[in-house]
Amino acid sequence: MLHATCYMKLLVTGGAGFIGSNFIHYILKKYPDYEVVNLDVLTYAGNLENLKDLENNSRYRFVKGDIADYALVNKLAGEVDTIVHFAAESHVDRSILDSKAFIETNIVGTHALLEAARGNGNKRFHHISTDEVFGSLETGDPAFNEKTPYDPRSPYSASKASSDHLVRSYFHTFGLPITISNCSNNYGPYHFPEKIIPLFITNLIEGKKVPLYGNGMNVRDWLHVEDHCRAIDMIIHNGVIGDTYCIGGNAEKTNKEITYKILELMGKGEESIEFVADRKGHDQRYAIDFSKIKQELGWEPTIAFEDGLQQTMQWYQDNPEWWTNIKNGSYQEYYKKQYGE
Numbered sequence: 001m002l003h004a005t006c007y008m009k010l011l012v013t014g015g016a017g018f019i020g021s022n023f024i025h026y027i028l029k030k031y032p033d034y035e036v037v038n039l040d041v042l043t044y045a046g047n048l049e050n051l052k053d054l055e056n057n058s059r060y061r062f063v064k065g066d067i068a069d070y071a072l073v074n075k076l077a078g079e080v081d082t083i084v085h086f087a088a089e090s091h092v093d094r095s096i097l098d099s100k101a102f103i104e105t106n107i108v109g110t111h112a113l114l115e116a117a118r119g120n121g122n123k124r125f126h127h128i129s130t131d132e133v134f135g136s137l138e139t140g141d142p143a144f145n146e147k148t149p150y151d152p153r154s155p156y157s158a159s160k161a162s163s164d165h166l167v168r169s170y171f172h173t174f175g176l177p178i179t180i181s182n183c184s185n186n187y188g189p190y191h192f193p194e195k196i197i198p199l200f201i202t203n204l205i206e207g208k209k210v211p212l213y214g215n216g217m218n219v220r221d222w223l224h225v226e227d228h229c230r231a232i233d234m235i236i237h238n239g240v241i242g243d244t245y246c247i248g249g250n251a252e253k254t255n256k257e258i259t260y261k262i263l264e265l266m267g268k269g270e271e272s273i274e275f276v277a278d279r280k281g282h283d284q285r286y287a288i289d290f291s292k293i294k295q296e297l298g299w300e301p302t303i304a305f306e307d308g309l310q311q312t313m314q315w316y317q318d319n320p321e322w323w324t325n326i327k328n329g330s331y332q333e334y335y336k337k338q339y340g341e
């Protein structure tokens with residue numbers, strides 16, 4: 001029998017990003033008495049326009065700050081009962097160009113939050129991680145599960161793997177009540193247009209080509225962000241302390257398949273594809289076996305990839321201001337206008 005606590009005050013880190021902002025919307029809508037403090041430093045990926053509708057919500061507060069600021073996170077951890085940690089540098093290509101911020105945020109920032117959770121009476125801590133920590137699969141290899149050994153292969157995935165190890169070490173050493181989730185590729189609204197699905201949709205709306213890396217045969221497993229948020233909700237309420245949960249979409253696709261599907265939905269032809277140089281160290285395939293979370297918590301994906309992709313394309317077509325403000329850089333002015341800095 002699963003139990004849900006009746007009140008939570010959450011510190012959500014990275015809540016101005018793609019998954020974090022979807023999660024804040026999801027939680028405040030589902031639980032009418034829950035409160036959320038959103039700590040986000042607003043890197044290029046943080047966008048307060050994602051949360052515009054919550055500005056006057058008394059159950060929501062935004063704090064601009066760095067998760068690697070030990071004093072700040074110690075203070076904030078004292079004000080909440082649960083920490084849900086999304087904040088990260090999240091883009092593999094950027095980690096190949098310059099990985100310093102990945103070490104500072106993903107490793108040092110996670111350490112600061114763990115210290116803050118520990119220093120405030122062992123606060124409940126959920127860490128959002130990725131399937132990329134498990135490395136790369138070939139066709140026919142069994143999917144990753146909670147027992148798969150870590151084998152990260154990019155500076156991004158190595159920094160996330162490092163943060164996972166730190167989180168687990170605080171459980172074993174200090175008894176910090178942690179859980180970790182390792183999820184496959186998300187897609188949906190508010191996805192920053194540097195990642196393949198939003199980049200390709202918005203490029204095609206603009207009449208541009210879509211840059212497909214290498215031969216386009218790398219495989220990713222796609223999950224709608226709302227299904228991911230529901231899985232996190234179940235883990236923070238009913239997950240076993242100290243455990244890891246693998247979350248996946250049961251929707252493995254080659255990048256070529258994704259590209260052709262998007263072209264078809266948008267009435268474009270293959271002349272819009274531009275094959276470009278491959279990503280360095282490009283992981284071939286990710287796949288997730290999510291049977292543990294299905295059996296223990298009753299979670300499974302509910303949004304079929306074809307439906308989710310169609311809805312996502314529609315969202316980008318209906319919200320041109322959101323992504324054109326990103327592509328022309330003016331979204332970074334929004335904070336200054338709203339908060340006067």
Ligand code: NAD
Pocket residue numbers: 013014015016017018019020039040041042043044045046047065066067068085086087088089090091104105109128129130131160182183184185186187192
């Ligand atoms: P994102 O890049 O869209 O958002 C990251 C957010 O973190 C931004 O708002 C940014 O401003 C904030 N941030 C960055 N550095 C910070 C710092 N030092 N202090 C405070 N805030 C900071 O990322 P996302 O795609 O929403 O991913 C969120 C989390 O989920 C990450 O931990 C990522 O590793 C993980 N994840 C993502 C996916 C995916 O497909 N996007 C899949 C699995 C796991």
Ligand code: DAU
Pocket residue numbers: 090091092093129130131132183184185186194195196197199211212213214218219220255279286
């Ligand atoms: O698997 C989970 C991970 O998914 C998360 O941990 C990361 O934060 C998230 O960014 C995502 O990583 P990927 O590298 O898989 O996502 P991205 O959208 O960057 O690339 C998806 C695939 O598409 C990958 O095989 C590279 C390819 N690609 C990507 C871009 C941006 C292209 O072919 N062309 C492109 O322009």
